[in-house]
Amino acid sequence: MTYASSASTTDRDTDQFGVLVRIAEALERLAPQPAPRTDWLAFPAYVWTGTAARAVERLDAPALPLLRGIDSQKERVVANVERLAAGHAAHDMLLWGSRGMGKSALLRAAVRTADAAHPGRIALVQVAQEALSGVSDLFAALGKVDRSFLVFIDDLGFEEGDGAGPRILRSWLEGGVEARPANVRLAVTSNRRAIVGRSMSEQDDPINTRDLVDEKLALADRFGLSIGFHNCDQDSYLAIIGGYAQDFALEWEPADALEWSRRRGARSGRVAWQYVNELAGRAGKTI
Structure with a gap:
């Protein structure tokens, strides 16, 4: 028992x-599993998710000579990124203006060119807009690394009434508590210079319009370089195609290229590249 x-x-x-x-x-x-430790010295580019970084083994970008129709913009961006890679004083950059004119492609190409001149001394870190809340943690990590970083926010635009987003960005640029460290510079692309949109009621207000515009452009003024990209004229559009076609040994006709742009309803570097891709497909080539 x-x-x-x-x-x-x-x-x-x-x-x-x-x-x-x-x-x-x-x-x-x-x-939650602990985030893997990031090796900030090993790769040319990274993607910040808001809580962790994903390494990019190869930074894809067009060769600088292929970026045509934006010569003055290219000169300023490339020079500034070169300074950053060399450890010299460099500016935060706002690239604003027409869609498809090569703003993000130029930034990638400039970083790749600077990395070739200063191997391992610079990396691109792309941050999605939904990951902006974690950028302070990113800055804290990058500030401890002996390397220069260009933190890239593509197609940034704050919704009307969003006061927190612009304040955070202003703090990063102006040396607030959460400011970016000395080895980091920001590069932002936007379709509009003011970044913050304007409502129709503001545009129709005959009294406060100038004050409102000045206030919203003040955020753009925090960037050391504010560079505009404008609509592509016909000659520039054809020159872009000509450069790509020569580089890839493709035959083309200007009249066909113009018809392509008419069907698309736009002329831009992006439309030109799409036409070049069409040419390669017709020729049975891969580019």
């Missing part, structure tokens, strides 16, 4: 231990 009671107690203890093990295993599955 005593033996049976002892066995029953042992079984209960075993069952309870098994329950505890299963609970512990379930909690481990629910608990």
